[in-house]
Amino acid sequence: MDTDQLTQNYQQQLHNLLPPGPAWSDNDPLLAGLVPAFAAVHERANDLVRESDPRQTVELLERWETVSGLPDSCSVPGADTLEERQRRLNSKVNAVGGITEDFYLSVLDDIGYPDATITTFGGDNFRCTSHCNDSLHDEMSNFVWQVNFTEETKVFSMTCDSKCNEHIRTWGNTVAECVMNKLCPSHTVVIFSYP
Structure with missing residues (x-):
């Protein structure tokens, strides 16, 4: 009105x-x-x-972030836009934990990657009695999964304005990768794939 x-x-x-x-x-x-x-x-x-809605907050964003423990080690100081901060806050506040593929896809959607997919490598192990089209993965592959992004990787290069202890070049989506590594079960390994 x-x-x-x-x-x-x-x-x-x-x-x-x-x-x-x-x-x-x-x-x-x-x-x-x-x-x-x-x-x-x-x-x-x-x-x-x-x-009161983390997806729309502007004036209380810093208070929301303080209560939620943000920014955390996955946040890049000064690099997040207002929308990215709201998405990250919403993901942190409203995430219902789990170790299912749907949970991780919903977290990726919340932080801005709705088209990301997950590939798992486990399953039945190939044996001499296996069919020729069975999986070749070993038992350790049961503990490896991959996040597939649809966007090309972001590449950040050092410039003359960079600090001397910064990396010469970094690539990948450090925020999404950090969030997934924090949330993944400790006995698993996450691989990140970019087109």
């Missing part, structure tokens, strides 16, 4: 609350002075409702 409509609604509500009679006019200065204040309080209450 826009501000003009909200102001008109409060004007009408206050007018309806007045007792009937000639004591009050339609353009009473007291009512005209109260209406903008009521409308402003109403709008700020709507802002507070929006701020």
